[in-house]
Amino acid sequence: MIIRTDASTNIGSGHVMRCLTIAKNLEKQNVDVIFWMKDLPGHLINYVQQEGFETINRAEKAELYLIDHYNIDEEWEKDHRQYTDKIVVIDDLANRPHDCDLILDQNFLPNFESRYDELVPKHCIRLLGPKYLIMRDEFIEARLKEKERNNHIERILVFMGGSDPTDETIKILKALSQFGNSFEHIDVVVGNGNINKEEIKRICDRQGYDYHCQIDYMAKLMQKADFSIGAGGSTTWERCYVGLPSSSTIVAENQALTTKYAHELGAVLDLGWHEKVTVETYVDLLLKLKNREVEVNQIGRIGLSLTENTFPNPWIDEVMELLT
Template sequence: MKKVIIRTDASTNIGSGHVMRCLTIAKNLQKQNINVKFWMKELPGHLINFVEHEGFETINSAEKADLYLIDHYNIDEEWEKAHRLFTNKIVVIDDLANRPHDCDLILDQNSLPNFESRYDGLVPQHCIRLLGPKYLIMRDEFIEARLNLKERNNQAERILVFMGGSDPTEETIKILKALSKSKSSFEHIDIVVGNGNIHKEEIKHICLKQGYEYHCQINYMARLMQRADFSIGAGGSTTWERCYVGLPSSSTIVAENQAFTTIHADDLGAVVNLGWHEKVTVEMYVDLLLKLKNGEVDLNQLSKIGLSLTKTVSPNPWIEEILELLI
């Protein structure tokens, strides 16, 4: 049996996105009878228990494997060269294109003006480049949701709020304050947080008090997105998940790696970019809620562009390329 080790981390600072997309890859590999292990550090807000609950063994040091898959902003060419002692092939998942890699395949699913050339000089000549939104990493639930898209009527009655697993900039708290200050009322509001959110108990209490539906560390995000009319979210990989299922949304930039993709997605008309988190106030969220209620946001257009941008010939085409490396 072939063996793959995934090196990634989650924490209150890093967030949960790296681990969640690696789980998607791991489950696709597992379906091909490949033994997958996660190498993770026990950082504050880690998701080691969650990964184990999903059926994967976790380790805390290097082991021999047929392939290493790395999804980590603090790992570069130096680390990768050193770990060639343990593996024949290396796959890197990246968003930043800000450091050199010693890898055999690089996957960057983001849509940017220069996405086809942004890794020039950063990866070896032999490296396979899987770049752009046609290589989106999508869980089965999202693939199924895209096959069963809901009819949209340009009215926002069901609002979904998810500001990332850890939400270190406390956007969820801001939005809850905006909801309490706003004169706009909505039929249903879903509030989603991750285990890494240090305010999750406070958020849960507010939701219970206000009648909002509270969700923590869930595996049914696509179902919530299918039901929602609009999502207030952060930048990053969940931007593409929302676009993939045709859910109109706003994005607040909460980390450096989200800036270029969020700005570009806004330029394309796929999301409403609210800007950098430190400049996004409670009043700005109140204004967004009012515009949604008054029909001042073209939900149908946002949905249409998001769907077009994330169109692929087949779901998760990257899996075949990774499997080729394991032959």
């Protein structure tokens, strides 16, 4: 099986990270997984290799191709049918047609069940909505050990995505500097693709915050936290899955609809588009956390209810069916 995906300073790390989750789950089912990735600025090829997977840079024959890439559509997929019998697509946008045998979109939107009706073939299996969340084992374990949250916001987790192309982390650190010791503990997480990671580390060291880079223990940090300041995207659902109240700043077009809808449902605080989110926006948010603690914790409870599953990662069986 070949996974076609990429990471870069512009693309971010989310596609690769969720594909690693898929790969590790399928590896447990004795599936050999290879990653096809381009050598882009901020790529995660070395990280994928460190996680135990072979990487390639061109098409090869495989029983199944899994594609997680916004720049790939029906034309590319039809062209690559010569290399594979089955194609699985991971998507969030529903903005282009696909020639695939299975499509997985884990996002919760008002029309999530029908938005691919005209975009995939009739025979295509559709795994749509939060029932099909792609969750790492650490998050599944964290949900089983669900934290009993009180109404005190003392520990803050900051994670604005692996590359944070709009420099939200720096804005947040400037906002936090105005609060002195108002919060008991601050965890700041960045990815290897963040071009400002060294500056962020220096600020964290100076202000006494815990700095983490390209980690594999995010769920543990989420368990400990009382609130997370984050970006939209797949980490929104990870925060919901462990019942962590959070805010989301929209830093990419693909995050807009899901962030706004999650806000309408009460599962996240939507701060809006990054261009309009300033240091003062984050200062206002931090002030509200101290005055609206009961309301904030209700956000976490709504997140838990939206991500209820009969069992974790039900998409595994569906993908395995294609391989038999």
